[in-house]
Amino acid sequence: MNLILFGPPGAGKGTQARYLVKKLDSFQISTGDMLRDEIKKDTEIGKKIITDMNEGKFVNDEIVNKLIENVIFDSQKKNKLIFDGYPRSLSQAKNLDLLLKKSDQKINYIFFLNVNKETIIKRIEKRKILEERRDDVSNTILKRYDTYMQTTKPVLDFYSKNPNFYELDGSLEIEQITLKIDDIINV
Ligand code: AMP
Numbered sequence: 225m226n227l228i229l230f231g232p233p234g235a236g237k238g239t240q241a242r243y244l245v246k247k248l249d250s251f252q253i254s255t256g257d258m259l260r261d262e263i264k265k266d267t268e269i270g271k272k273i274i275t276d277m278n279e280g281k282f283v284n285d286e287i288v289n290k291l292i293e294n295v296i297f298d299s300q301k302k303n304k305l306i307f308d309g310y311p312r313s314l315s316q317a318k319n320l321d322l323l324l325k326k327s328d329q330k331i332n333y334i335f336f337l338n339v340n341k342e343t344i345i346k347r348i349e350k351r352k353i354l355e356e357r358r359d360d361v362s363n364t365i366l367k368r369y370d371t372y373m374q375t376t377k378p379v380l381d382f383y384s385k386n387p388n389f390y391e392l393d394g395s396l397e398i399e400q401i402t403l404k405i406d407d408i409i410n411v
Pocket of ligand 1 (some may be wrong): 233234238256257259276277280281282283284285288308309310311312314410
């Protein structure tokens, strides 16, 4: 089973992804984590993206799409993909469609964790303290939210027509969201 968890930063995608990885014996595909890893390892990609990441801007589609391609054609991960933070633009969504077709896979469920700005700000502030994330400095929080909303609206329109698209209230408690997801995937 392949799933997409979709929603603004701080909506709880990562938390639900980690739960689903265990439950479904799958892999969390977090482009945010993959990109942070490139920076940590100081790779060529890492050098290119550090400024955008620290400013809360989106990383170039081409770079992100290339990282995703490697994952999709990894036979160990076939049909065990939990996307967290990808796709985030229409170009990424179309690229994902293409790669899935090429690798004879599909997305079984798309979950949109919808949550308002005030809740997001509170959650990201909390996470900043817990995880000491460099890109989460206060003045980038709103920037990240706004960038997400602007660039991601077309992705929402793209997926919301899909019969497997589910919008969930991301301001609910973690456990309540998990229960709703469990109910829908029914495994
Ligand atoms: P996240 O951990 O998902 O909140 O992502 C942290 C940062 O990584 C974002 O603010 C972007 O700079 C970058 N990023 C993560 N995923 C993507 C993506 N799919 N496309 C472009 N940039 C991304």
